[in-house]
Every structure is written in structure tokens, then in C-alpha cells.
Amino acid sequence: MDHLDKPDKYLAKGWNQHIWPPFTQIASSLPQQRVVGSRDALLFREQGPPIIDAISSWWVTLHGHANEYVANAIADQAKKLEQVIFADFSHPQAERLAERLSHITGLQRLFFSDNGSTAVEVAIKIACQFWQNRKEPRHQLIAFEGAYHGDTFGAMAVGERNLFNAPFEKMLFPVSRLPWPATWWNDEDIENRENETITQLARLLETPTAAVILEPLVQGAGGMSMVREEFLKKVETVVKDSKALLIADEVMTGFGRCGDLFATKRAQVSPDLMTLSKGLTSGFLPMGVTMAREDIFETFVGNDPRLTFWHGHSFTANPLGCAAANASLDLLENAPSAYTRFESRHLPHLKKLAQHRKVTKPRLTGTIAAFNIEVSGKSGYLNVVGKSLKQFALEHGVLIRPLGNVVYLLPPLCITDDQLEKCYSIIEDGLEFC
Numbered sequence: 187m188d189h190l191d192k193p194d195k196y197l198a199k200g201w202n203q204h205i206w207p208p209f210t211q212i213a214s215s216l217p218q219q220r221v222v223g224s225r226d227a228l229l230f231r232e233q234g235p236p237i238i239d240a241i242s243s244w245w246v247t248l249h250g251h252a253n254e255y256v257a258n259a260i261a262d263q264a265k266k267l268e269q270v271i272f273a274d275f276s277h278p279q280a281e282r283l284a285e286r287l288s289h290i291t292g293l294q295r296l297f298f299s300d301n302g303s304t305a306v307e308v309a310i311k312i313a314c315q316f317w318q319n320r321k322e323p324r325h326q327l328i329a330f331e332g333a334y335h336g337d338t339f340g341a342m343a344v345g346e347r348n349l350f351n352a353p354f355e356k357m358l359f360p361v362s363r364l365p366w367p368a369t370w371w372n373d374e375d376i377e378n379r380e381n382e383t384i385t386q387l388a389r390l391l392e393t394p395t396a397a398v399i400l401e402p403l404v405q406g407a408g409g410m411s412m413v414r415e416e417f418l419k420k421v422e423t424v425v426k427d428s429k430a431l432l433i434a435d436e437v438m439t440g441f442g443r444c445g446d447l448f449a450t451k452r453a454q455v456s457p458d459l460m461t462l463s464k465g466l467t468s469g470f471l472p473m474g475v476t477m478a479r480e481d482i483f484e485t486f487v488g489n490d491p492r493l494t495f496w497h498g499h500s501f502t503a504n505p506l507g508c509a510a511a512n513a514s515l516d517l518l519e520n521a522p523s524a525y526t527r528f529e530s531r532h533l534p535h536l537k538k539l540a541q542h543r544k545v546t547k548p549r550l551t552g553t554i555a556a557f558n559i560e561v562s563g564k565s566g567y568l569n570v571v572g573k574s575l576k577q578f579a580l581e582h583g584v585l586i587r588p589l590g591n592v593v594y595l596l597p598p599l600c601i602t603d604d605q606l607e608k609c610y611s612i613i614e615d616g617l618e619f620c
């Protein structure tokens with residue numbers, strides 16, 4: 187094992203020799219910083235002052251880091267039952283969670299998996315097999331430009347084809363795609379763009395369609411691209427007319443992020459399938475769920491083994507994850523104003539920032555505030571302006587992670603007014619340097 191002893195050229199730059207980091211080109215990135223603790227909105231590094239986590243650590247941390255109530259629920263559960271095979275056995279935490287999520291989503295059946303991507307895989311597979319089970323096979327899937335649904339193959343296929351999945355392009359199944367009529371403050375032309383998409387959608391739906399998948403109200407990785415509630419209502423109407431299933435990918439938007447418990451709830455849209463993860467366990471443990479309408483579930487029931495949904499994961503309904511999710515729901519239920527009021531906390535800051543000459547397309551949905559930095563060159567994920575702003579903010583104690591020239595704040599609900607104010611003022615200062 188000679189090579190392991192050689193001085194590592196990346197090690198010299200501070201990279202760990204054994205870790206392959208996600209979504210990172212180490213040749214052009216600064217090494218990972220070691221985090222040794224956390225509390226509420228703060229991350230404590232081995233070196234340097236605490237930083238405010240303004241992006242909820244990739245959109246997962248919901249109530250706050252190391253939240254004691256959630257931590258205790260996990261610890262208590264770990265001493266009772268840490269894991270059990272979920273095929274022949276069930277357990278109280280899973281049953282309680284299923285009942286509660288059914289109640290608040292209006293979708294009766296819950297299927298457990300491990301993360302957002304698997305929740306999406308499950309939704310796509312259920313949608314396709316649903317039509318198969320009904321003996322009316324439908325093969326078309328419809329998704330939106332700019333969509334992100336995860337990194338496994340099915341999730342990549344319904345996501346926007348881009349740099350990230352280019353090496354696999356030939357292996358991804360075909361998906362019909364529509365423009366996403368994103369909007370922002372003082373957007374005059376939005377109704378035309380929405381109508382154009384709805385017309386195209388209606389045309390596509392003339393072909394029998396298994397499902398339409400979308401991120402309700404906000405496309406996350408695609409650049410915090412926001413649409414109006416009215417648009418979602420129109421999509422719902424057209425999709426329901428065609429009998430195609432509507433899949434709402436609420437992996438990012440769920441659990442208060444959009445100012446209501448779910449983005450679809452805020453827009454008063456009723457999807458047939460819903461995917462949840464990220465904030466589900468308040469960001470403590472990896473877990474995904476796919477919610478389904480009862481009559482979808484019923485098409486999978488019968489004596490013919492081919493009707494069965496032959497899908498499952500080792501850690502299905504992990505009791506620790508379920509305990510965390512139940513605790514997180516307790517906190518949401520006890521203090522809904524933490525998310526319903528968040529938009530009004532962002533508002534004055536974003537209004538002020540919107541005056542800046544480099545700020546374009548300011549937009550706000552619930553806890554998510556975003557804008558674009560005016561750039562002369564090409565926009566998009568690889569634009570470096572966001573990278574230099576990120577570096578500036580980090581040096582001043584704020585963690586942001588712009589998507590190219592799109593800057594956004596998506597903080598944990600517990601962030602204090604002072605901390606939020608600091609995030610905005612650092613960004614404003616940073617705009618002068620990037």
C-alpha cells in the first residue's frame with residue numbers, strides 16, 4: 187500500500203486523504219473546515235469564531251443545531267429500540283409519525299426511505315406501477331426546466347440535464363420538459379409566461395402521462411426560483427383533468443420553509459404523491475418519506491404478486507429517525523408562528539438590499555429569501571461571483587452558499603433577529619468586493 191504513504195499533494199493544502207467530499211472539485215476549492223460543535227443557528231469550528239448557518243446546512247436544519255428537545259427524543263429512543271426490520275414488524279414511533287403526516291398532508295399512505303432522492307425514486311416508481319397495475323400503462327413523465335430532484339438515476343432523469351448529470355445523460359430515461367415561469371418582485375410579464383407554460387402542459391398531456399413532478403413554489407438547487415401560487419393552482423387543474431398523477435417534491439419546501447407547513451398547502455394544491463426529507467427530522471437524521479393517496483395504494487393490493495410494490499431500504503422507518511421526526515413535528519405544532527411569521531422577518535432586510543445596484547430579481551417565500559447578483563459574464567452555477575461572496579461572508583462569520591450568481595438565505599427557524607440582521611449586512615458589505 188505504497189501510495190498511502192506518499193505525501194499527498196492535496197493533504198498539503200489541508201484536504202483529508204481519505205474523504206471524497208460531495209459536490210466539490212478539490213483542485214479549485216478551499217479545504218473543508220473542521221466543525222466540532224453547534225448550537226441553534228451557530229456552528230463552532232476548531233479554528234476561528236462561530237459562524238451563523240444561514241443555509242440550514244444544505245436546507246436540513248429546521249429548528250436549530252443540536253436542538254435539545256429533538257436530541258433527547260433520539261437519545262431516549264436509542265435506549266429502547268434503535269432499529270428493527272420493517273417488513274414483518276412495526277413500532278410505535280413509525281405508526282405515530284405515519285398517522286401525523288397523513289393528517290397534515292391529507293395523503294393517507296406513507297412509504298419510508300432514506301433521503302430525498304430515494305423518496306423521489308419511490309414516488310416515480312409508484313406512479314409508473316400505478317398505471318401498470320391498472321392495466322393502462324402510461325409512460326410519459328413531465329418535469330420542469332431547472333428542476334432538481336436528487337442524485338440517484340431516476341431523480342437525475344427528472345431533474346434538469348446539466349453539468350452534474352452530463353456523464354450519465356445516455357443512461358437517463360426520457361422526460362418531457364416545460365419552462366418554469368419563475369417570478370420576482372415587480373415582475374410585469376409573469377402572467378404571459380405562466381399561460382405559455384400551461385398551454386404547453388395541456389398539449390403534452392394529450393399524450394397519456396403517468397405523472398407530472400414539480401417542486402412546489404420554490405425550485406431549490408435550480409436557483410431558488412419561485413413561482414406564484416396561482417400558477418400551481420392552474421397546473422393542478424390541467425393535470426387533474428388528464429388524470430396524470432401530480433407529484434409534489436417537498437423535500438426542500440416542506441415543514442414550514444415556505445411559510446406554511448407545506449408549499450402545496452400554502453397554494454391550496456392537493457398532490458397525489460408527495461416526497462419529504464431534509465427538514466423531516468429537523469436535519470438530525472437521514473430519512474425520506476413518500477406520501478400517497480389511498481386509492482393509489484389500493485391498486486397495489488391483491489393476490490397477484492405482480493401488484494406488489496417490491497421496494498424497500500435496509501433502514502426503512504428507522505426508529506431514531508422516526509423519533510426525531512415526531513419531536514420535530516411537536517415543535518412545529520407548538521409554535522407555528524416560527525414559520526408563519528418568518529417572511530415578515532426577512533421583508534425589511536430584503537427590501538433594503540433590493541435597492542443595491544448589484545441586486546436583481548429579489549424574491550421571498552416564507553423562510554427563503556433570494557436575489558441575483560448582476561453579472562456581466564455568463565450566469566449559472568459556475569459563475570465565480572457567488573464564490574467570492576461566499577468567501578467574504580465566511581470570513582465575517584456567516585455561512586452562505588450561493589448557487590452561481592444566486593444568493594439566498596434559508597436559515598433555521600431559531601435564528602435570532604440580530605443574527606439575521608448580521609447575515610444581511612455582511613452580504614451587503616460583500617457585494618462591494620465581489
Ligand SMILES: *Cc1c(COP(=O)(O)O)cnc(C)c1O
Nearest residue numbers: 301302303334335336406437438
Ligand atoms: C435536496 C433535494 C432532493 C434530494 O434529497 P437528498 O436527501 O439530497 O437525496 C430532492 N428534491 C429536492 C427538491 C431537493 O431539494
